[in-house]
Amino acid sequence: MEILVCARRVPDTSENEIELNPAGNDIERDDLVYSINEWDNYAVEEALQIVAKVGGNVTVVTVGGEDDEEILRREMAMGANHGVLISDDAFSGSDGRGIASILAAYVKTGKYDLILTGVQAEDGGAQVGGMLAAMLDYPFASLVNSIEVRSDRKLKISREIEGGNKEINEIDLPCVLSIQTGINEPRYVGMRGIRQVASVPIPTFGAADLGVAAAAVGKGAAKVKRVDYFVPVQGKGARILKGSQEEIIDELLELVKAKGGLN
Amino acid sequence: MARIFAYIVHKGGVADDSASELAVAARKIDPTASPTAVVTGSGAELDAACNSLRASYSEIWKIGNEVLAYPNAELVRQALVRILPPGSFVLVPHEHFGIDLSPGLSIKLNSAFVSDVLEIEGMEGACLKVVRQEFGGQVSAHVRCDISTGAVINIRPGAFKPGQNAPANGVVSDKSAEVGALAAQRRYLETLVAEAGDVDISKQPVLVSIGRGIQEKDNVAIAQELADSMGAALSCSRPVVDAKWMPKSRQVGTSGKTVKPKVYLACGISGAFQHLAGIKGNPFLVAINKNPKAPIFQVADVGIVADLLEFLPELTNKIREMHSVSAK
Numbered sequence: 001m002e003i004l005v006c007a008r009r010v011p012d013t014s015e016n017e018i019e020l021n022p023a024g025n026d027i028e029r030d031d032l033v034y035s036i037n038e039w040d041n042y043a044v045e046e047a048l049q050i051v052a053k054v055g056g057n058v059t060v061v062t063v064g065g066e067d068d069e070e071i072l073r074r075e076m077a078m079g080a081n082h083g084v085l086i087s088d089d090a091f092s093g094s095d096g097r098g099i100a101s102i103l104a105a106y107v108k109t110g111k112y113d114l115i116l117t118g119v120q121a122e123d124g125g126a127q128v129g130g131m132l133a134a135m136l137d138y139p140f141a142s143l144v145n146s147i148e149v150r151s152d153r154k155l156k157i158s159r160e161i162e163g164g165n166k167e168i169n170e171i172d173l174p175c176v177l178s179i180q181t182g183i184n185e186p187r188y189v190g191m192r193g194i195r196q197v198a199s200v201p202i203p204t205f206g207a208a209d210l211g212v213a214a215a216a217v218g219k220g221a222a223k224v225k226r227v228d229y230f231v232p233v234q235g236k237g238a239r240i241l242k243g244s245q246e247e248i249i250d251e252l253l254e255l256v257k258a259k260g261g262l263n
Numbered sequence: 264m265a266r267i268f269a270y271i272v273h274k275g276g277v278a279d280d281s282a283s284e285l286a287v288a289a290r291k292i293d294p295t296a297s298p299t300a301v302v303t304g305s306g307a308e309l310d311a312a313c314n315s316l317r318a319s320y321s322e323i324w325k326i327g328n329e330v331l332a333y334p335n336a337e338l339v340r341q342a343l344v345r346i347l348p349p350g351s352f353v354l355v356p357h358e359h360f361g362i363d364l365s366p367g368l369s370i371k372l373n374s375a376f377v378s379d380v381l382e383i384e385g386m387e388g389a390c391l392k393v394v395r396q397e398f399g400g401q402v403s404a405h406v407r408c409d410i411s412t413g414a415v416i417n418i419r420p421g422a423f424k425p426g427q428n429a430p431a432n433g434v435v436s437d438k439s440a441e442v443g444a445l446a447a448q449r450r451y452l453e454t455l456v457a458e459a460g461d462v463d464i465s466k467q468p469v470l471v472s473i474g475r476g477i478q479e480k481d482n483v484a485i486a487q488e489l490a491d492s493m494g495a496a497l498s499c500s501r502p503v504v505d506a507k508w509m510p511k512s513r514q515v516g517t518s519g520k521t522v523k524p525k526v527y528l529a530c531g532i533s534g535a536f537q538h539l540a541g542i543k544g545n546p547f548l549v550a551i552n553k554n555p556k557a558p559i560f561q562v563a564d565v566g567i568v569a570d571l572l573e574f575l576p577e578l579t580n581k582i583r584e585m586h587s588v589s590a591k
Contacts, residue, residue, distance in 0.1 A: 011398070013398050013399055013401070014475060017401070017554050017556055018397075018398040018401040018402055019556065020402065027398070027402060096366070096376065096378075097369070097370070097375075097376065100366075100370075119362070122397065122398050122399065123397040123398060124378075125376075125377070125378030125379060125395070126362050126366070126378055126379070127365075127366040127376055127378050128366070129366070130362075130363070130364075130365070130366030130367040131366045131367060131369070131370050131376070133367055134340075134366070134367035134368075134370035134371055135370055138448075139337060139447070139448035139449040140336075140337070140363070140367055140449075141363065141449060142359070142362045142363045143359055143362060143363070156452075158455070159359065159363075160359065160518050161359045161454070161518075162358070162359065162517065162518070163457060163518075163519070163520065163521075164457030164511050164512070164514065164518060164519050164520065165454055165455065165456050165457050166454065166455040166457075167359075167451065167454055168451075168452040168453050168454070168455060169449050169450060169451055169452060170449070170450045170452055171448065171449040171450075172448040172449070175448070175449075178362075181501070181502075181505045182501075182504060182505035182507075185507060223375035223408060223409040223412075224375055224376070224377055224406060224407070224408050224409075225406065225407050225408075226404045226405070226406050227404075227405040227406065227407055228404070228405050229397070229402045229403065229404050230402070230403055230404075230405065231402055231403065232394075232403045233561075237560060237561055238548075238550055238559075238560045238561070238562075238563035238564060238565055238566030239564065239565050239566065240555075240560070240565075240566045240567070240568060241565060241566070241567050245569070245573075245574065245577060248567055248569075249577060249578055249581050250581075252549065252565065252567065252578070253578075253581065253582065253585070255547070255549075255565060256493075256526055256528075256547070256549065259525060259526050259547040260468065260469075260525050260526065261469045261493065261495070261525065261526030261528075261547065262469075262493055262494070262582065262585075263469065263493065263494030263495075
């Protein structure tokens with residue numbers, strides 16, 4: 001099975017506290033640690049596990065710039081066969097639809113049976129997978145938390161719905177699935193593995209290579225634009241307990257006891 | 264202004280809470296709007312759901328078809344694309360069905376898509392001004408959406424509080440014949456209900472709940488000891504289940520369990536809305552987190568900025584001391 005995984009490099013929120021910059025219109029980007037979007041990493045692991053069972057290849061693609069190559073190499077160190085960078089100044093400022101149309105153009109250059117994305121990105125809208133599928137007229141399922149290959153034409157998949165319940169579907173190939181975290185346990189990638197793929201060439205495609213009209217993507221074509229970031233004032237805010245650790249513990253226990261929290 | 268439609272999620276003949284929330288959101292786009300409810304399904308359940316909406320929507324479009332008995336997003340999309348007028352606004356609740364339906368629907372309608380909207384600030388020229396959250400709710404963003412060719416807008420459940428709806432005495436129009444036959448490349452088979460697990464956290468009066476801040480599996484025991492000392496049960500947020508440190512049956516949130524304790528100790532939980540949406544009944548909420556800017560501090564009653572691995576064992580020791588003193 002030929003599997004394409006669409007991935008992104010994002011600020012890693014488990015490593016960073018996201019704060020506003022002094023001007024208060026963007027997040028502070030100077031000291032951010034970036035990594036592969038967590039959902040996308042699960043998608044790559046899932047693709048590797050499918051290929052281990054039924055054979056085939058895993059290609060990881062990202063739309064971005066030179067800096068984004070690092071996540072392609074990381075996923076290749078995990079076991080992905082190919083990494084592909086899609087990069088062009090004309091792509092900058094694209095909204096979800098723009099990114100989906102760039103990816104759709106790339107998909108048409110190859111022959112993929114299965115396309116995986118993460119359900120969402122930390123700064124995204126859970127949208128690219130569904131849009132890509134609609135552009136390609138492929139069936140789509142979101143929030144996928146298990147995949148079983150039934151034949152070379154069909155998958156049996158489970159979707160995460162409310163209350164921890166699972167919605168089981170059968171879906172025809174080729175299709176697009178958005179992968180939920182927890183579907184598997186992504187393998188560890190060491191520095192050694194990344195060094196081993198450090199010199200593997202990564203093909204790069206631009207707008208002209210893919211036949212994407214520059215006017216159809218990028219900032220100019222974006223219907224949805226983020227104006228700025230802000231931190232809203234929500235609720236009354238917690239009363240923060242102050243003092244020595246011992247004082248804090250004493251006060252906390254008194255409060256919790258009064259609310260019936262100590263049995 | 265273009266016509267506004269609200270896609271109604273319903274189950275067992277009863278419309279979801281989101282139905283009235285979407286009506287509120289519609290009036291934030293256009294205060295004079297009289298949004299139209301769109302309801303898909305089949306048989307008596309569909310009729311019951313349509314009737315239940317007559318108090319809050321003046322017009323209800325009913326789309327009945329046997330294959331829509333279970334809401335398959337691919338089939339629902341085909342149906343909507345055939346009947347919605349060009350340039351429409353379509354409001355959809357941002358839950359597992361809306362995430363399935365809306366991105367592709369926006370492509371087929373050639374309209375804009377905005378995901379997970381929690382506030383609507385009105386129009387500015389041809390743009391709708393909305394607010395979204397990013398980075399797990401750590402920051403919000405003002406977003407402008409060009410609605411000149413219509414828009415599909417996913418609304419966060421619970422973000423728009425239903426107000427007083429004037430008695431609408433709505434009229435149900437049957438659009439089934441206009442939709443015609445439907446076929447999909449994805450077929451619903453069945454729903455598997457989640458396993459109950461060893462402890463039913465939905466019935467516990469006191470919960471110690473852990474999140475990503477617990478850092479590794481071996482540290483779960485530290486929180487378990489605290490829970491034991493308090494006579495509480497241990498629950499968790501999604502990352503702990505994803506990492507396989509605790510079973511799914513212990514997860515609080517939209518994709519886990521809904522809990523209604525008296526006291527809730529959120530330890531190392533950032534406070535994403537998917538987690539908070541699973542905590543009902545307005546418990547006394549204590550947040551312990553080393554990040555003073557964690558969103559959980561905005562909604563908690565009491566906050567403690569501390570390192571869990573240091574703070575929790577001390578807390579446990581103190582409680583054990585209290586117990587041994589009172590036992591004497």
